Amino acid sequence: MAPVPIPERQPGDMTVPPTFGWEDIASVLLLVSAVALVFLLLGAAVATLSGRSEWQGYLGARSLRPEDEAGEDVPARG
Numbered sequence: 475m476a477p478v479p480i481p482e483r484q485p486g487d488m489t490v491p492p493t494f495g496w497e498d499i500a501s502v503l504l505l506v507s508a509v510a511l512v513f514l515l516l517g518a519a520v521a522t523l524s525g526r527s528e529w530q531g532y533l534g535a536r537s538l539r540p541e542d543e544a545g546e547d548v549p550a551r552g
Contacts, residue, residue: 483489
């Protein structure tokens with residue numbers, strides 16, 4: 475039996491399809507997205523639990539009316 479001749483390749487012919495390895499890239503992107511989402515959710519949960527009293531204190535201090543130099547209350551706006 476004679477060996478099958480290998481066809482001569484033309485310049486510019488692609489030897490690897492353009493979608494070769496896309497499954498690996500998609501898997502890595504999906505994994506990175508999932509890790510980022512978990513990180514953001516945990517960060518938001520921790521900030522909510524620990525920062526609640528600080529935020530309420532900030533809002534409470536903000537709602538106090540400043541006093542004028544004579545020690546009397548400043549009239550409310552509006």
